[in-house]
Each structure stands twice: as structure tokens, then as C-alpha cells.
Amino acid sequence: MRSVLALLGPRLTQAALTAWLLASLCFAFVHALPGDTALRIAAARVGDDRVTAEVADRIRREEGLDRPLLQQYGTWLRRIATGDLGHSLVTRKPVWQEIAYHGRFTLGLGALGWLLSYLIALPLGIACGFRPGGWLDRITNGMAVALAAMPGFLVGIGLISVFALSLRWLPPAGFRTAGHMVLPALTLALGLAAFSVRIIRNAVVEVRSAFYMTFAQIRGRSAGQAFAHHGVRNAAIPVATFAALQFAYLVDGFVVVETLFAYPGLGELLVKALVARDVPVIMGAGLVIGLLYAAVNLAADLACVALDPRHDARRAA
Amino acid sequence: MSVILDLPVRKPSSRLALPLILLGLVAALAILGPVLIPHDPIAQDLMRALEGPSLEHLLGTDHVGRDVAARLVHGAARSLALALSCVTVATGVGLLLGLVAAYAGRWVDLAIMRLSDLMLAFPGILLALLIAGFMGGGILPMLIGIKLTLWPQFARMARAIAQGELAQPHVEAARLAGFPAHTILIRHVLPAVLRQTTTLATLGLGAAIMSISALGFLGLGLQPPTPEWGAMISEMLPTMSEAPVQMAAPCLAIFVSVLGATLLGQALSETRHEETIR
Numbered sequence: 001m002r003s004v005l006a007l008l009g010p011r012l013t014q015a016a017l018t019a020w021l022l023a024s025l026c027f028a029f030v031h032a033l034p035g036d037t038a039l040r041i042a043a044a045r046v047g048d049d050r051v052t053a054e055v056a057d058r059i060r061r062e063e064g065l066d067r068p069l070l071q072q073y074g075t076w077l078r079r080i081a082t083g084d085l086g087h088s089l090v091t092r093k094p095v096w097q098e099i100a101y102h103g104r105f106t107l108g109l110g111a112l113g114w115l116l117s118y119l120i121a122l123p124l125g126i127a128c129g130f131r132p133g134g135w136l137d138r139i140t141n142g143m144a145v146a147l148a149a150m151p152g153f154l155v156g157i158g159l160i161s162v163f164a165l166s167l168r169w170l171p172p173a174g175f176r177t178a179g180h181m182v183l184p185a186l187t188l189a190l191g192l193a194a195f196s197v198r199i200i201r202n203a204v205v206e207v208r209s210a211f212y213m214t215f216a217q218i219r220g221r222s223a224g225q226a227f228a229h230h231g232v233r234n235a236a237i238p239v240a241t242f243a244a245l246q247f248a249y250l251v252d253g254f255v256v257v258e259t260l261f262a263y264p265g266l267g268e269l270l271v272k273a274l275v276a277r278d279v280p281v282i283m284g285a286g287l288v289i290g291l292l293y294a295a296v297n298l299a300a301d302l303a304c305v306a307l308d309p310r311h312d313a314r315r316a317a
Numbered sequence: 318m319s320v321i322l323d324l325p326v327r328k329p330s331s332r333l334a335l336p337l338i339l340l341g342l343v344a345a346l347a348i349l350g351p352v353l354i355p356h357d358p359i360a361q362d363l364m365r366a367l368e369g370p371s372l373e374h375l376l377g378t379d380h381v382g383r384d385v386a387a388r389l390v391h392g393a394a395r396s397l398a399l400a401l402s403c404v405t406v407a408t409g410v411g412l413l414l415g416l417v418a419a420y421a422g423r424w425v426d427l428a429i430m431r432l433s434d435l436m437l438a439f440p441g442i443l444l445a446l447l448i449a450g451f452m453g454g455g456i457l458p459m460l461i462g463i464k465l466t467l468w469p470q471f472a473r474m475a476r477a478i479a480q481g482e483l484a485q486p487h488v489e490a491a492r493l494a495g496f497p498a499h500t501i502l503i504r505h506v507l508p509a510v511l512r513q514t515t516t517l518a519t520l521g522l523g524a525a526i527m528s529i530s531a532l533g534f535l536g537l538g539l540q541p542p543t544p545e546w547g548a549m550i551s552e553m554l555p556t557m558s559e560a561p562v563q564m565a566a567p568c569l570a571i572f573v574s575v576l577g578a579t580l581l582g583q584a585l586s587e588t589r590h591e592e593t594i595r
Contacts (some may be wrong), residue, residue: 017431018438022447029451149576151527153534153550154568157557165558252441256531260554271535274450286447293440 007305011298018290023080026283027073038065080287086280090273095284098269103288106254106265112181113188113250121193121200128197129204129235130223140197147194152256156187160260184261188253192246199242203235210234233307240303247296251289332584339577343570347397350390358391358544359383367560376566379549380556385563388544389570395545396574399456400525403463408518410464411471412510416502418472419479430476433469442466442528449537459538463528467521474517475510482506516586523578530571546571 038060042051060066067075079086085095128137147155163170163183171180207213208223208231216226255267262268266285273281354375362382370377376385418429436444445462452458479502482488488505532538533547541548546567557564 014434014438017435021435021438025447025451145579146572146576149523149579150572151531151534151547151575153531153547154571157550157554157564157568161557161561161564247440249441251443252531255442255446256534259535270446271450271537274446274537277450277453282447282450286443289443290439293438 007298007301011294011301014297015291015294018294019080019287020077022283022286022290023077024073026279026286027076030279031069031072080283085284085287088273088281089278090276090281095280098281099266099284099288102264102266102269102285105263106258106267109181109184109188109258109263109265110250110254112185113192113253116185116189117192117196120189121197124193125197125200126204128201129208132201132205137201140201144194144197147190150191152187152191152253153260155190156183156257156260159183159187159190180261180263184257184263187257187260188250191249191253195249196239196242196246200235200239203238204231207231207235237304237307240300240307243296243300243303247293251293332587333581336577336579336581336584339573340581343393343397343574343577346390346570347393350393351387354384354387354390356384356387358387359542367556367563369560370562377560377563379553379560379563383542385549385566388549389546389566391544392546392549392567393570393574395539395543396526396529396570399460399529400522403460403467403525403529404518404521406460407464407467407521408471408514411468411473412475412507412514414468415472415475415477416479416506416510419476419483419506420498420502426476429472433472436465436469439466442531445528445532446535446537449532455540459529459532462532463525466528467525470517470521471514474513478510478513479506482509512589516582516589519578519582519585523575523582526571526574526578 038056039051042055042059065072083096087094088098091098124136124140128134128140131137150158160183170182171177204227208227212230213226216230217223221229251267254265255271257263258265258268259271266289269281270285270289272278273285356374360383362378364382365374365378366380366382368374368378368382374384374386376389379385379388414429414433418426439447442463445459445466448462448465449458452461482505485505488501491501491505529538529545530547530550533545533549534551536548536551539545539548541552549567550564553560553564553567
């Protein structure tokens with residue numbers, strides 16, 4: 001229990017720092033834009049042609065734009081700390097509503113991509129780990145190196161040209177049916193698997209060369225039995241640690257992949273908001289992605305403790 | 318994300334050959350290309366849009382009739398130069414801050430490390446994306462964004478190595494003898510740090526090329542009509558089934574340059590690893 005709290009601290013700090021930096025960036029951005037902020041907000045609310053000096057004045061008072069900058073910054077931070085993200089400047093909907101709508105799509109895509117990546121990487125990585133240097137190992141490694149050198153959109157374009165344009169099995173873009181999720185999820189999965197297959201393979205090779213495995217085999221277990229009984233849990237530790245790092249790849253991935261496939265997730269929301277300079281939405285989407293990152297890191301820390309009790313003991317000592 | 322992928326064990330020279338050929342190819346494209354391909358990379362010719370490859374247009378033309386080969390080679394020069402600038406600045410800033418953190422210790426160390434934590438709290442290219450987006454795209458915001466995401470790795474590495482070096486007896490002796498900080502850092506610590514930097518910088522080059530093309534693809538990097546690989550790809554998405562060659566060319570260019578940089582970084586790290594073992 002103590003170790004859980006010890007793990008929680010740094011990750012909460014990470015989350016708070018991310019939120020603070022994002023909030024400050026957004027605040028700086030709003031106030032660094034040339035021209036009158038009140039006029040801009042007025043234009044977004046009532047339309048460009050109906051902005052009058054009175055409307056701008058009212059907004060200036062309502063939003064506290066006439067107060068000192070430092071005080072405004074304090075108010076801004078307090079609002080975000082209490083979860084008040086405001087409304088989108090483009091769609092006028094509450095930012096939380098936008099995030100909930102788009103977040104569902106991203107969670108679905110991310111989960112499917114993650115799952116697919118382990119469906120690919122686990123059997124392949126274990127097979128390679130049992131025969132390091134064999135033909136399967138060499139082919140897999142070559143493909144992993146090649147995939148790692150491609151940004152997500154290249155993999156996606158490759159898949160589109162094969163499965164959507166040449167074979168016509170799947171739709172190239174959009175989000176109406178389940179079929180629309182296959183190619184974006186596969187794009188993410190291949191990018192993730194390119195890295196995790198090597199991590200899994202190396203973990204398996206290392207565990208298999210350990211003394212306790214030789215001992216188990218001397219006692220009469222087959223190589224497969226010994227691995228299942230003694231190896232899996234040990235090999236899972238580096239894999240779980242790496243899963244958190246993969247989230248960084250996943251973020252790069254879904255921002256680019258969602259844009260490529262016109263898939264309405266958080267990444268696409270963020271890119272559209274950036275292009276439209278819709279600050280409340282940028283703030284919200286960035287915040288959710290940053291907090292998710294901190295949460296995934298925490299989950300990976302906890303998974304390591306669960307898999308390896310020694311971890312706990314070392315920390316307590 | 319940099320993960321060292323395993324490569325078959327070969328002699329150092331042959332391991333370096335493939336990545337050097339790949340990067341040399343891209344460099345040759347960037348330097349000789351504009352001379353060999355006389356077309357203007359941004360001149361449109363709507364009457365000749367989406368033509369297939371011919372002797373006049375080696376890689377065909379895009380949706381507004383621009384010569385794809387010309388755009389490709391001008392893009393190569395741009396991508397390489399921008400990526401190199403990102404890595405150079407990130408390395409310089411990272412090494413400087415890392416060395417200062419290791420030497421000064423205490424609150425300076427704490428402040429610099431917290432600052433790098435702050436940057437690393439943003440997964441992947443998110444920070445670069447936000448900064449590029451806020452500042453409205455274009456070269457400078459993109460460069461600032463990518464450099465901000467790259468420097469913490471260098472600072473952390475430099476700090477770790479420098480801490481090890483500073484604890485060495487000969488460095489402590491120099492400190493006691495009253496040599497100034499910059500002499501100690503430059504003469505005794507920097508060489509050790511630099512030996513490790515090449516690998517990380519080469520891998521960083523690949524990462525920078527990827528980030529530049531990704532931002533271009535998202536419309537938040539270099540703006541059209543500037544020839545940039547990522548932006549070219551996103552411009553040609555709607556016509557990719559009619560013009561596969563035009564689409565494949567910038568894709569292949571990104572792939573070859575990132576692959577070259579990644580393989581070179583790995584080859585360098587393995588070569589050095591073997592040297593230390595020997």
C-alpha cells in the first residue's frame with residue numbers, strides 16, 4: 001500500500017505540471033494575439049457583423065479583461081483547476097461535451113489498436129525468442145526496423161492503397177461502420193507492434209537463458225512448460241514498463257492516423273481546433289491527452305509492482 | 318521514442334555501409350537534385366495536372382501540374398537542413414544544461430531536471446503540435462516546437478555522464494587545484510559526453526525528420542506551396558489512386574531518410590559498444 005502511494009506522488013505531480021503548462025500556454029496565446037481580446041470573443045459569440053463597442057465592453061467586464069494580467073491569470077488557472085473549460089469558439093458546445101464525444105472514438109480506436117498490436121506481437125515475439133537468430137527472427141526484425149522508420153501516416157497510406165484501393169475490402173476513410181475502424185486500428189497496431197515485438201523477444205531470450213529455466217528443464221520440464229511456469233511473469237515486467245512508453249507513440253499515432261482516416265477522435269479534434277485556433281478546445285483536448293499519459297504511466301508503474309513483488313520490497317527498504 | 322532494435326552482428330564497416338548509402342542518397346538528392354531537375358517546384362500548370370511519369374516530368378505532376386521530382390528534391394534539402402538544425406540546437410542546449418546541472422548540483426540541478434520533466438510530460442509530438450499550432454504553423458514555430466521536445470533527452474544523458482566523470486579522481490584533483498568550472502567541464506567532462514552524443518543525435522535526426530513530415534502532413538508545419546514531403550503527401554491524398562507514383566515518391570523519401578538515420582544511430586552505438594568491451 002505504501003508503495004502505491006509512493007508511486008502516485010510523482011505521477012500526480014506530472015499531471016499537475018502538464019495541466020499548469022497547458023493552461024499557461026493557452027493563456028499566453030490568448031493574450032499574445034494582436035488586437036483586442038474582448039472584440040475577438042465578441043465576434044465569436046455574436047458574429048463578426050454585430051460587434052458593437054457596448055457588446056465588447058460588456059464582455060470585457062464579464063470576462064474580467066479589464067483587470068490586471070496577473071489577476072486574470074489567477075482566475076484562468078482557478079477555472080481550469082475546477083474543470084471549467086468553457087465552450088468551443090467554433091461549435092459553441094461545452095468543451096467537455098466535445099471531448100466526451102470525440103474521446104469515445106479515440107478510446108475505441110486506441111483499445112482496438114493496442115489489442116491488435118499484442119495479438120501480432122505476442123505470438124511473434126515469443127516465437128522469435130524461442131529461436132533467436134532463426135529465419136522468423138530475422139524476417140521479423142527486418143520488418144520491425146522498416147516499420148519503425150515510418151511515421152504513422154505512411155503505414156496508413158500503405159494499408160489504404162492495398163486494402164481499400166487495390167483489393168477494395170475495406171473503406172478508406174470515415175467512421176460509419178465497424179469496417180471503418182479496421183484500417184486505422186491496424187495502422188496503430190503495426191506501429192506499436194514494431195517496437196513491442198522486439199521488447200517481447202528480448203525479454204523471452206533473457207528469461208530463457210536464466211539459470212532457473214535450465215534447472216526446471218533438468219528437473220524434467222519441457223522447454224515450453226518451464227517457460228509457462230517460470231518465464232512468463234518475469235518476461236512480462238519489461239513488457240509492462242514499455243507499455244507506458246508506447247502511449248507516447250500512440251498519441252503521435254492517433255493524431256496523425258485520425259486525421260488521415262478522417263476519424264472523429266480526440267487527435268482530429270485537437271488538430272482541427274489548432275487550425276481554427278479554438279483555444280478552449282485546444283486546452284481541453286491537450287489536457288485530456290496529458291492526463292491520460294500520466295494515468296497510463298501510473299498504471300504501468302502499478303503493473304510492475306503487481307508482477308514483481310521485489311519491486312515493492314526494494315522501495316520499502 | 319528511441320528503442321534500439323537488434324541488428325545481425327557484422328563487422329563495423331559493413332554495418333555502417335547501408336545507412337551511409339541511404340543517407341548519402343538523400344543528401345545527393347538534396348544537393349544535386351535542384352541542378353539536375355530544372356523545373357520550378359512551385360510553378361503550376363493546370364493543363365498538365367496529374368500526368369504520369371515522362372522524360373520531361375520524371376515522377377509526373379501533381380493535382381495542380383507541379384513537377385513532383387522537383388518538389389521532391391527541394392523538399393529533401395529543406396527536410397535535411399531543418400532536421401539538422403533541430404538536432405544541432407537540441408544537442409547544444411541539452412548538453413549545456415546537462416553539464417551545468419551536473420556541475421552546479423543542488424537547486425540548479427533540480428530546476429533543470431524539473432524543466433525537462435515538464436517537457437517529457439507531453440507524450441510524443443504533442444508539445445510541438447501545440448506550439449506550432451498556437452503560433453500558426455510555418456518554419457519557426459515548428460522548429461521551436463521540435464527543439465523543445467528533443468532537448469531533454471540530451472540534457473539527461475549529458476547530466477548522467479557528467480556526474481560520473483565529475484566523481485573521477487582526476488577531475489576532483491583538478492577541482493581542488495582550483496581550475497575554473499569551464500576548464501574542468503570542457504577539458505575533462507565534455508569529451509566523455511560527446512562520445513555518447515553522436516548516437517543519440519543520429520537517432521534524433523530520424524525523429525526530427527519524422528516530426529517535420531508529420532507536422533507538415535497535419536497542416537501545422539511548413540505551409541503550401543512550400544515543397545515539403547509531409548505536406549506533399551497530404552495534398553496528394555485525394556488523388557492517390559489516380560497518381561500512385563506521385564504519392565509513393567515522397568513516402569519513399571521519408572522512409573529512406575528516417576531508416577538511414579535510425580540504422581546509422583544503431584550501427585554507431587553497436588560499434589562503440591564493441592569498442593568498450595574490447
